[in-house]
Amino acid sequence: MYSDKVMEHFKNPRNVGEIKDADGVGTVGNPVCGDMMTMYIKVKNGKIADIKFKTYGCGAAIATSSMSTELALGKTVDEAEKITRQNVADALDGLPPVKMHCSNLASDALQEAIKDYRKKKEEKKK
């Protein structure tokens, strides 16, 4: 039911882990629903220089996390902010319809991480 690409990212996920001194951290989902992910970003010269994730969830949740990090890495923060659930699903050659809503949360976690990064940056300015 999963595409080969989803299975490949599930089996060999990219950028798993945490960044201790991350510039932004975003967590979305809920263990009650069966999916919860945290995204960590490190920003240098306005670009996503490092990105890591930790995900509790199904195959699609892990694969979308992996793909989101791959899409975001090296992009400017402004570009990365535009990555949508649909972009992630398309890059994985599609997801089963039921998974589009419940497990495709990685781009949301990325947005949250970017929001956190911007907020921290604002605070530093003050």
Add this chain to the structure above:
Amino acid sequence: MDNGSGAPVDPRVLQEMLPYFTEHVGNPSSFHSEGFKALKAINRARQQIADLINAEPAEIFFTASATEATNLAIIGGAIRYKNKGNRVVSSAVEHISTVNICKELTRTGWEYQQAPVDADGVVLLDKLDELVTDKTVIVTVMAANGEIGTIQPIKDAAAIAHKKGAFFHTDATAALGKIPLDVKAMDIDMMTLSSNDIYGPKGVGALYVKKILRLRPVIIGGGQEQGLRSGTENTPGIVGFGKAAELAKQELPTEAKRLTGLRDHLIKGITSTIPETYLNGHTTNRTPNNANVRFSYIEGEALILSLDDVGLQVNTGSACAAKTLEPSACLLATGLKPEDAHGSLVFTLGKANNKEQIDYVIQQLPAIVKRLRSMSSITPEELK
């Protein structure tokens, strides 16, 4: 190790079925020698199935599935005995098909209630007793649970129903051929029987109906199966179901013992080598073929995909691999939190499984669990 969802037809069963596709193709309702042959074969199957549960052949009615048998029992019983009352009661861990059939009745003025279960999934008899009233027409409690393997006290549940003049139905799909069933000793009024859960073909089931009971049919037509289930009989399927029942009766004592050994080896092997893994369901009061194990901090679908990758097919109590997004209603009924229910694996062992395969699971699982836990956002520090 997902025999609960689908197991191959026993070759001896298939052999018995084959002539009824191509040689003995008469309609059992026809008054000629080929028709008589088919009728004779069907009645032999009726006897073979009756023998497995200590019923009379005339009390076995063939249907196209276990689900259809339960429809006939509950809907057919409710319509026939509606003058008695308007209540149906089940346990809280019934198969989704039974639950949906009971819910369907509530559209036409029936009341449906579920008796809770304990942490092992055993129905609480005192609660069942409270729910069954003079207005209760049917009480249904499954013989054993297909997901967590828990065996229900159906003899006691039947006594509770009878005390209030209600009929007692049991879905024996997950119990047939796994544990001894005796409709007379257990005083069962109706029992749902499945063919494909005992190495028979799919597309055939049966309902045992005690002689004194009268049901309204839910499928109306030419009056086959004593008018209870119209439609041309599926002769090859029924013949196969009969043979499967005969073999199940012969092999139950030895196979149950063998599977219990494998099951307990699997449970112990997993829970003793992987931290924070727990057995769902009762330790001993469970069907010989079922092991349901819960893994904290990881999700069931990710587990089954990983196991599939090393050649092992198992099932999960997780919502993420199901058609709906709800976690297993059965596990929730036992008091598990949704996040715990998500991380459960269901092993249903069968004839084709042996000790080497169980050892392989025990050998493969620790690394899989470790990998998923190391990726998980909710794994505590000490388990990473």
